[in-house]
Amino acid sequence: MKKITMQTPLVEMDGDEMTRILWTMIKEELLTPYIDLNTEYYDLGLEHRNETDDQVTVDSAKATMKYKVAVKCATITPNAARMTEYDLKEMWKSPNGTIRAMLDGTVFRTPIVVNGIEPCVKNWKKPITIARHAYGDVYRNVEMEIPSAGDVKLVYAPEDGSGEQTLLVHHFDGSGVVQGQHNIDASIKSFAASCFEFALDMKQDLWFATKDTISKKYDHRFKDIFQDLYDNTYKTKFEELGITYFYTLIDDAVARIMKAEGGFIWALKNYDGDVMSDMVSSAFGSLAMMTSVLVSPHGYYEYEAAHGTVQRHYYKHLKGEETSTNSVATIFAWTGALRKRGELDNNQELMDFADKLEKATLETIESGKMTKDLALITSLSNPTVLNSKEFIQAIREKLDTML
Numbered sequence: 195m196k197k198i199t200m201q202t203p204l205v206e207m208d209g210d211e212m213t214r215i216l217w218t219m220i221k222e223e224l225l226t227p228y229i230d231l232n233t234e235y236y237d238l239g240l241e242h243r244n245e246t247d248d249q250v251t252v253d254s255a256k257a258t259m260k261y262k263v264a265v266k267c268a269t270i271t272p273n274a275a276r277m278t279e280y281d282l283k284e285m286w287k288s289p290n291g292t293i294r295a296m297l298d299g300t301v302f303r304t305p306i307v308v309n310g311i312e313p314c315v316k317n318w319k320k321p322i323t324i325a326r327h328a329y330g331d332v333y334r335n336v337e338m339e340i341p342s343a344g345d346v347k348l349v350y351a352p353e354d355g356s357g358e359q360t361l362l363v364h365h366f367d368g369s370g371v372v373q374g375q376h377n378i379d380a381s382i383k384s385f386a387a388s389c390f391e392f393a394l395d396m397k398q399d400l401w402f403a404t405k406d407t408i409s410k411k412y413d414h415r416f417k418d419i420f421q422d423l424y425d426n427t428y429k430t431k432f433e434e435l436g437i438t439y440f441y442t443l444i445d446d447a448v449a450r451i452m453k454a455e456g457g458f459i460w461a462l463k464n465y466d467g468d469v470m471s472d473m474v475s476s477a478f479g480s481l482a483m484m485t486s487v488l489v490s491p492h493g494y495y496e497y498e499a500a501h502g503t504v505q506r507h508y509y510k511h512l513k514g515e516e517t518s519t520n521s522v523a524t525i526f527a528w529t530g531a532l533r534k535r536g537e538l539d540n541n542q543e544l545m546d547f548a549d550k551l552e553k554a555t556l557e558t559i560e561s562g563k564m565t566k567d568l569a570l571i572t573s574l575s576n577p578t579v580l581n582s583k584e585f586i587q588a589i590r591e592k593l594d595t596m597l
């Protein structure tokens with residue numbers, strides 16, 4: 195078979211620990227035998243980040259702005275223990291944080307649904323994608339402990355010296371606590387634009403929910419910004435595709451989600467998204483079966499697995515012990531990036547390959563061959579537990595029958 199060619203490179207961001215091992219296996223077994231892989235390679239492994247004073251992370255984000263599509267392996271976010279382990283010059287920031295700040299994007303997390311791994315919510319048949327706003331609110335709050343009776347006020351002092359505004363938050367009769375939160379229109383607009391763009395991309399309905407009945411100015415601002423952008427820029431495009439934008443109160447959304455079939459995108463404010471994404475991912479089965487894509491309103495896409503570097507398995511691997519690490523989310527990061535590359539370059543062959551690789555992966559699991567984490571939760575009887583390498587090879591065998 196002639197290898198598929200790629201006109202434009204995609205940005206490849208290599209990473210750390212067990213996922214770095216899987217990365218090489220996936221390329222060797224599932225990609226390079228079939229594709230003349232055209233990537234611009236950036237090594238985001240912690241050692242190389244340290245050598246380059248983290249410049250490599252910045253460079254990889256710039257390359258993503260140039261080529262529009264990136265695929266990223268999980269990376270270590272350094273903490274005190276990693277400082278010693280890797281003899282780091284500095285506690286480098288999270289690569290994901292750096293990349294997200296540069297691309298100005300929103301992260302969409304989607305569970306990979308497969309027969310044999312049933313969601314706890316029995317009517318969920320299709321994936322529910324969570325879009326979490328990644329700026330402000332309680333994550334950028336200021337808090338104060340109030341020791342005794344007194345007034346707490348909110349004061350806005352305009353830079354141009356025009357009239358100050360003051361609001362009494364509360365008159366305390368005794369001790370208590372107080373919190374100040376903020377958000378900015380530019381960030382909310384960019385979040386909304388990413389959500390609408392992603393819905394068009396996925397051809398799925400978009401839900402958005404806040405508590406605007408209680409928060410008549412703060413949450414209401416989110417609702418208004420989404421609605422204005424929808425009415426002015428996206429309504430026609432949504433109608434052409436036959437998808438809908440649906441706003442509802444967060445309580446109502448939660449109740450409806452439990453009764454829904456899935457197959458839509460749920461956009462949430464920062465805190466709601468933090469909480470709901472953990473609920474949805476655990477209800478769908480496993481973090482190892484969750485993909486994640488960073489979508490920027492400027493049209494950049496960065497695909498990755500939602501899980502980390504699976505450190506515990508890596509240490510076993512280093513000791514020469516066998517591992518059974520699930521590569522599905524990392525494979526889907528690659529297929530997501532390859533499909534998007536194909537779409538942007540009009541490369542049908544590449545898009546078809548991405549579809550087939552996903553199908554081969556799911557059919558391998560459905561045939562009972564899986565890694566240990568899935569064997570523990572599957573509804574299939576007598577699953578065959580494969581090690582990290584064997585599982586990828588089983589996918590290759592299945593793929594070969596499809597090509």
Ligand code: NAP
Pocket residue numbers: 267268269270271272290481482498499500501502503504505506507518519520521567
């Ligand atoms: P983790 O790598 O997601 O792993 C936590 C546990 O979840 C594993 O020990 C394993 O459980 C299970 N697991 C996760 N992915 C799996 C897979 N593909 N196959 C099988 N089991 C899987 O989280 P962590 O151990 O908290 O973090 C390790 C490193 O990853 C940290 O340095 C952190 O900074 C980094 N991290 C990176 C990203 C990213 O780059 N996007 C995200 C999160 C964390 P068992 O041990 O029980 O088998």
Ligand code: MG
Pocket residue numbers: 468469472
């Ligand atoms: Mg959380």
